[in-house]
Amino acid sequence: QYGYTLPGWRKYNLTYRIINYTPDMARTAVDEAIQEGLEVWSKVTPLQFTKISKGIADIMIAFRTRVHGRCPRYFDGPLGVLGHAFPPGPGLGGDTHFDEDENWTKDGAGFNLFLVAAHEFGHALGLSHSSDQTALMFPNYVSLDPRKYPLSQDDINGIQSIYG
Numbered sequence: 001q002y003g004y005t006l007p008g009w010r011k012y013n014l015t016y017r018i019i020n021y022t023p024d025m026a027r028t029a030v031d032e033a034i035q036e037g038l039e040v041w042s043k044v045t046p047l048q049f050t051k052i053s054k055g056i057a058d059i060m061i062a063f064r065t066r067v068h069g070r071c072p073r074y075f076d077g078p079l080g081v082l083g084h085a086f087p088p089g090p091g092l093g094g095d096t097h098f099d100e101d102e103n104w105t106k107d108g109a110g111f112n113l114f115l116v117a118a119h120e121f122g123h124a125l126g127l128s129h130s131s132d133q134t135a136l137m138f139p140n141y142v143s144l145d146p147r148k149y150p151l152s153q154d155d156i157n158g159i160q161s162i163y164g
């Protein structure tokens, strides 16, 4: 290594922790949506995700509103921005926040947590936005059928260029 920084994580086994839960959904439904959102990416890379329930995880997940904690990005109330995630790195790197002012669901109503989570985790793994409108990393929320395979070839090319 010549000290250059890879755009992604330097390890394949990442930990995640769900700090708090949205009241919009059952806890088990939140756990499932998050786990599936991560599986979308681990299915096409050597990445493994391990859920921990205390301490500091690589990917700290929380539902927050407006100005929150020491996070440099803020939420904007209902609609607008739905979530944000920080690119790989120490501390805030990889952390993913969802805007609690949205109506989070596991089906087609409100905003589908699994879909938004899969998109945000793309950022947490080092991906930026895609111009391919069928891509999960497309900048605008499209309520894809969450059970269809949400990754487009563009997403797969992107993630495999980092962790392939």
Ligand SMILES: O=C1CC=C(NS(=O)(=O)c2ccc(-c3ccccc3)cc2)CC1=O
Binding pocket: 080, 081, 082, 083, 084, 085, 115, 116, 119, 120, 123, 135, 136, 137, 138, 139, 140, 141, 142
């Ligand atoms: O870095 C940013 C800045 C703004 C964002 N806008 S968003 O939170 O409203 C958002 C937009 C699209 C998606 C999405 C796109 C494709 C499929 C599923 C979700 C998720 C969140 C999302 C984001 O990750």
Ligand SMILES: [Ca+2]
Binding pocket: 075, 076, 077, 078, 079, 080, 081, 082, 099, 101, 102
């Ligand atoms: Ca919002």
Ligand SMILES: [Zn+2]
Binding pocket: 064, 068, 071, 072, 073, 074, 084, 097
């Ligand atoms: Zn935040």
